[in-house]
Amino acid sequence: MKSKPLSIAxxxxxxxxxxxxxxxxxxxxxxxIAEFGIGPTRAALLTTAVQIGFVAGSLVSAILGLPDRLDPRLLYCAAALTGAAANAAFLFVEPGSTVSIILRLVTGAIMAGVYPVAMKLSVSWAKNDAGFLVGTLVGALTVGSALPHFFAFAGDLNWRVVMTTASTAAAIGALLVLGVGIGPGFKNAGRFNPHVALSALKSRPLRLANFGYFGHMWELYAVWAWLGSYIAASFATTGMADAQSNARLVAFLAIGSGALGAFGGGYLADRIGRTRLTIIALAISGFCCVAAGPLFGAAPGLIILLSLVWGVSVIADSAQFSTGIAEMSEPGTQGTILTMQTAIGFAITVITVQGLPAWVDLVGWQWAFLPLVFGPIFGIAAMARLRHVPEAAKMAGGKR
Known part of the structure; x- marks a missing residue:
């Protein structure tokens, strides 16, 4: 058996x-937009198509129980290679065209074979450290999501360089997973049972944990998708030279710093409890949603500080919803239930990622993120209720 540290790394x-x-x-x-004159609706679809594709792929995967029935490493590798190919194909079509949007849909759909599967692999190694292990994985997700901002900054926003680099990285990542070992806690499902996916909402403790996650997702991807634009607009208001380039670098640092939040959140949640950690993180990120308004156009240092705090807090709780679900689920069902969780969560992100530009047209970038605060409020309410459910004692070694 391969070692735990090597496999997780x-x-x-x-x-x-x-x-x-x-x-x-x-x-x-x-x-x-500058090179091809893409309209705002299709420009936003380049992001939301990935979310929609992920939802569709996750639903199919959950209904069929693929993460619990196939070798997770082979499923992950095949999905990642397909995604790399679809992303590379974007280079050979007209950006903004129907074909380009379909390619982004395919890229999102195959992610259903990557992220939830990786969570199940990670949890298979857990021994009183599930929060930290899944937090490490979410930290990796965070850095991966931030990387294109760095590619754009380093490549002076040459879109072909960014897309090529991302596809190359994904192909390498697909091969790396073949060296990952499966932990002793791994258990495949028995016969196909589509009702397992529905237990994510039918079981009260799982439903409350999912509600917390859904509130979190209402905010997360809209912040990741549009924080760079908010920073650029704020910097431009102060008269900063090269505001766009500086904003790309700050966005990369802010989103990438979320890895520290994911690691730290996992470490703390194993010690103070998952519900407590998630409530604290949601409260901080919700405050940032509100504070972004009055701070717009403030000194760049304040915007950078806000972005870093937001980047850390908005993801610090993410892994703990998934870890709690895994701890409260029956053995052999975690992969399917986690996939169902992420399917619904990412469906919610479509609303905020796609809808935020329309909101900005009405109120401007200053108050762009104000509607996102309702997600953390909803999530806090759900996790506070979960804390008093008896099944919550299964989480974090009884720390709830």
Whole structure:
């Protein structure tokens, strides 16, 4: 059996590489608009198509129980290679065209074979450290999501360089996962049972944990997708030279710093409890949603500080919803239930990622993120209720 540290390290590196596909097109959207004259609706679809594709892929995967029935490493590898190919194909079509949007849909759909599967692999190694292990994985997701911002900054927003680099990284990540070992806690499902997916909402403790996750997702991807634009607009208001380039670097640092939040959140949740950690993180990120309004156009240092705090807090709780679900689920069902969780969560992100530009047209970038605060409020309410459910004692060694 391969060692736990090596397996988790390889899995995390692989996730960083593969998940760079997610925002590859989103980061270069300003360049695509300038070169091809893409309208605002289709420009937003380059991001939301990935979310929609992920939802569709996750639902199919959950209904068929694929994460609990197939070798997770082979499923992950095949999905990642397909995503790398679809992303590379974007280079040979007209950006903003129907074909380009379909390619982004395919990229999102195959992620259903990557992220939830990686979570199940990670949990298979857990022994009183599930929060930290899944937090490490979510940290990898965070860095992977931030990488395109760095590619754009380093490549001076040459969209072809960004897309090519992301596809190459994903292909390498696909091969790396073949070296990951499966932990002793791994258990495949028996016969096919589509009702397992429905237990994610039928079981009260799982439903409350999912509600917390859904509130979190209402905020998360809208912040990741549009924080760079908010920063650029704020910097431009102060008269900063080269505001766009500086904003790309700050966005990369802010989103990438979320890895520290994911690691730290996992470490703390194993010690103070998952419900307590998630409530604290949601409260901080919700405050940032509100504070972004009055701070718009403030000194760049304050905007950078806000972005870093937001980047850390908005993801610090993410892994703990998934870890709690895994701890409260029956053995052999975690992969399917986690996939169902992420399917619904990412369906919610479509609303905020796609809808935020329309909201900005009405109120401007200053108050762009104000509607996102309702997600953390909803999530806090759900996790506070979960804390008093008896089944919550299964989480974090009884720390709830």
């Amino acid at each position: 390889l899995l995390a590196i692989s996730c960083v590489a593969v998940l760079s596909l997610w925002f590859a097109a989103s980061v270069v959207t300003p360049a695509l």
